[in-house]
Amino acid sequence: MKRTNGQIKHVSLYHYNEIMQHYFKYYKFQGGYHLSQLFCSEIQRTIRKMNVEVAVPIPLSDVKYSARGFNQVEAWLGTDYQQLLKRVHQTDSQSKRTKWERINSSNPFSVSTHQPYPKECRICLVDDIYTTGTTIRQAYEVIRQAGYRNICSLSLVHA
Template structure:
């Protein structure tokens, strides 16, 4: 059995023989996750919001509206934003452990972390059967800061071919904005012409779903270009 290394790709500690994930696109490529890190990942299982995939637990259960969480219900009631995102599929709950992992991945340049999720990413995205797969882009300024686009890295390591259909205007980081500010952003994305999207099912890929604002802004751009249906995929659901 071949291993990328004998260290856990999440914590860099010593990895045992299990658990380890074999990538779907290369039978000889093993990704090692130590037992401690594996136990801290919380797979999203159970009843979830029909659109965003949020688990109906705790406060989310209290404020649900039918088969939608409170946030998605509000989005769907807005004539400008309703119906743009058909479904989001996330793998893990965005818990404290995954927040630290994502911070190392996005802000400290640890590209190897993208390898940790390649098996699950490949399996889930292929099951969504999209005609086109589009990573959420970074602005040129943000790309320069980080060194790579985390959404593209996730797809690349999963062996998923994507289309760079969107580019992004530079703006203040989304994490610093309120929900209202995120919704009312000026023009965020522009379409890069790479053929007709008419009647296509398009999948947007990103690392985290939080308010859903980024994905809906991107979905709006693609819908206006003729896409039939927009679904999305993220590693984590906040």
């Protein structure tokens, strides 16, 4: 599925359904790190087809990372990504928010002070689930403010 949301070109590989709900339950919430392997190749292949120079995973809050022990998006990307984004404040889980609360939430991201890539490079924001697009828009906004202009995004699923 391809969407253009304003200036953001977004690709989702699957639709969120009951099977994906079970996958994420075991993968993210029950410590199923090994389940990352199910989609690694497909996600990495899609990023290569998008002619992306830098894959940027959406970062987790420190609280979520400590509880989970891994970032689910980084696990799909292996070692081929950059931590261009960081979370500057913690937010509640998106799944616990209403659509209105998601859309109107403050931006939890900033761009890392270490930016080794030229502003012309093609960046792909990578997230797990695209629901309202708020997370991608917020990440896009701070990367744009840092001077990057060639930005797209990818998620495993869309709701």
